[in-house]
Every structure is written in C-alpha cells, then in structure tokens.
Amino acid sequence: MPEPVPLARVSFPSMTVASRPAITDTSRETLVHIAGLEKIYATKDGETIHALNDVNLDIGTGEFISVVGPSGCGKTTLLKILAGILARSSGEVSMQGRTLSGPSRELGVVFQAPVLLPWRNVLQNVMVPVEVQKRDRATFDKRARQLLNMVGLAGFERKYPGELSGGMQQRVGICRALVHDPSFLLMDEPFGALDAMTREQMNEELQRIWTESRKTVLLVTHSIPEAVYLADRVVVMTPRPGRIVDVIPVDLPRPRTLAMHNTLEFGRFVARIRAHFNSAGSIDA
C-alpha cells in the first residue's frame, strides 16, 4: 500500500459567506473547476426552486471530497450536473480544462439505489460501461472479475440481481462504476440503504480502493462521520437555496481506521460540521 500523501493545509477565512472565490487545494492539479454554478428548477405550479446557488469548488486530481447536507440541499443535483446527466442553469463547470457538456468516459457513477439491470447477471451488469463505451471486452472481463473478487463477490458472477442482498447489489454497482477505470468517481449516498455494520465495512473498502487506485472521488452522503472518515475535504451544504457554507480540510492521518471514530480529533471535525445544521435544520449522523 502506498504511503499516505500528506495533505497541504489550506486556510479558509470566513467560510460562511455565500459568494466567494473558488476554493482551491493548491497542492494538487485541478481536475474539476466549478464557478458560479446555479441550478433553478421550475415546478409544475410555475414556482421556481433554487436548487444550487453560486456554487464554487475546485477539486484536485486524486482528491477525496465528501459533500454533506440535509435533504434538499442540492447535493444530488450537484452530482448529477458533474455526471453530465443534468443541465446547469448557469455558471461554469470544467473538467481537465474542458467545459463540461455531457457524460464523460472518464467518469464512474455510483447511485443511491444499485440500479442493476435485472436481466443481466452480475458480471454482465459490471460490464455495462465497457459495452456502452465499446471497449475491449476480453481485457475488461478480467478486470471485472478482479473487482468482484475485491468486493467479496467472487463466485457470484452468474447470479442475477434478484438473487442478491441489497448490500451485494450495491457492491456490484460499485464494481460497475470502477470497471472502465475512470479517473473520477461520483458516489451519491452509495451506502445509504445499508445496515450500519455493512456500511462501515464498505467505508473501509472504499478507502482501500481509493488509496490503491488514486482516483478522484466526490462522495455525497448525509452521514457526517462517514464524510469525515473518508474525505480530504468535507464540503458542507445547506438548503433553500442549496449552497456551500463551509469546506473543511480533514487532516487525519491515513490510512484511517474505524477506531479513529472515537478520537477527540475526529469528534472535533464532526462537531464543526454539525454546528452548521443546528440552525439550518436537522441532519442524519
């Protein structure tokens, strides 16, 4: 396992101001640049919902970003815009210097629900991105099997989704997001439906995958401990309108262990994040 990379400390003065220049982790090359991003929905009654308001964020290559916030704070909207499956109302989003205009082959997305195709077996489900992107099947078939092996699903290749538990299905979804070796992984509350035990296991697994593959990850979650445990930086969002109110660098040493949850330092990060929601509404922990 490679040595954990020490993360540069960045100071964030007066984080609670809504409009401020883009926040950059200067130690890394910028992968994603988000500036002045807005998303406004029109409902059927003619009302408008301001889902995202002046969102500014730079994501460095290889960085692990957690996004936390209560329901309706626009975190899923942000993720869908980055995934290229939702159009933005205004603002600038670029990936590796190029303006984002749709889904990218360099992206792997893990959704809230596993969203497996029930007529495909586990291996065929994992291979979906490879088929869609017309990559070489033989090469990636091997990789798909390795990934399934890594998440403890060796021997399940020919099972159908209906024969798997919810946790197993979600792990298949994670393998699918990784199979084409994307450089940027987007995860939308991937462990929300799992029980606490499996969830912690998956957190450890995800940290290991990230450490080994050095992918850039944006994880949307409503669990503050999960966000702190995994992230280099935690982005805190609040609703109505959805905006970033704080970006907190987490400088806990890596690899992190589950025991760290009980340390004072860990608790300080959690408390700092939670403080944002005492006024803005409740959030799951």
Next chain:
Amino acid sequence: MSKAHSFGRFANIVLLPLLTLFAFIGGWEAFVRLFDISKIVLPAPSAIAVAFSDGFFSGDFVWHFAVTMYEILAGFVFGALAGLLLGFIVALVPLAERILYPYIVAFQTVPKVAIAPIIVIWFGYGVTSKIVITATIAFFPLLANTIMGLRAAPHDQIEMLVSYTASRWQVFTMIRLKQALPYIFVGLDVAIVLSVIGAIVGEFVGSKAGLGYLILQKNFNLDMAGTFAILIILSAIGVGLHAVVSFLQRRVVFWMDTSGERVVGA
C-alpha cells in the same frame, strides 16, 4: 421430508383438480340418467365422448380443426406483428403518435365482432376473411402493450446508462426493449386467446369450413353431443396456445419470476 413435500405438491396441482373433474363428470352423467334429460337439451358425458371419437375417427374434426388452427395462427401472427410495428412507431415517433393515436383509439372502441360481417363481404367466405377478423382482434393488445412497455423504462436505469455515455440507440436496445418485453408478452397472451374467438366469430358469420362452421351445422341438426365435443376441442386449443405463450414468456422474461415466496396475507 422433501419426498413428502413433493407428493403434497403433486396432490395439490394434479390430483385435486383431477378428482374434482371426475366428480363433476360423474355427477353430470348421473343427473342426465336419473332425470332422463333429453339429449337435445343436455347430452350425457358418455354421449359426448362417443360423438368426439366419431368425429375424430371420421376425419371430420381433424380437417375442420386444421382450418380453424390455420385461421387462428395466421390471424394472430399478422395482427400481432402489425400491432408491434405500429406500437414501436407510435412510441418512438412523436409526430406519428399525434397523427395516428386518436384514430387508433377510435377504431379500438368499435366492437370487432360488429364489423365481422363487413369483412366477410369484402374478403369472401374462405379463410382470408377469418384471418383478417382475427388479425384486427389480435392487433390492439399488442399495440397498447408495446406502447406502454416502451415507455416503462425506469428513469434511474436510463440515467445510469447515459452517465456512462450511452447513446439514445444504446438506451433503446439495452433498456427500453428489455423493459417492453414483459408488457409485450402480456399482449401476446391476451391476443392469442382473443384470436380463437376471432376465428370462430368469423366462421359463424359465414364460412365453408372450420370448427365454428361445424358447430353451426351440428346445432342445426340438433346434435348437442357433437356441439359439446367441438367446444372441448376449442377450449383445448385456447389452453394449449396460452400454455405455449406462457412457456415462451417464462423463457424470455426470466427475470420477472413470479414463483417466489408469497407475501403473508397477500
């Protein structure tokens, strides 16, 4: 334990219905004999059995069965294919939907049985008119179910595929088509049963051969036992064709297995 269990299943699925059938036939036979019911009102099961074997061995039933089967299958295939094709067009081309759909709905509300006489006049007393009537009846279940099925794909599945840079065509072949299959099979199942009705109705209106023609002839001669024998053949055709479609359905739409554990209380 599993042996006892499988015997229980066998008893439930095969033995019980069979016993009910024997009891029913026995009761019927006894009723007709005891009360001396006239055979032109209600023939005894034994008389129906005799009529059945007579019809079968004289070759009468075989020929008319073949004619009706041909009408059912040909009408079903043409009607189902047309329904599928138009269903795809309406579901995929918005303009086609706006132009065609009101007329399709209007035509659907016309009872097909009512236009059977017109079709017989147009297409004659031969098998062609029966095939056309059967096809118009088999058409709508496929049309409606194909349209509904092609629109049934869950939004999250489409989002998932698009996020991996899938084209519209890939979304269509990898998701929409698959999601439409269960609906299309429901349409096929309804259509095949209606096709039997279509062919018989066509033959009733005017024909020179077929089981419907034979029923009219037997009725005219007050041969009730013969009529009942043909009814048995007709229901056997319906059950058999339904079984074929169900078999294909379980094979093709294997992921929609309904044999799972039943929900308590459901």
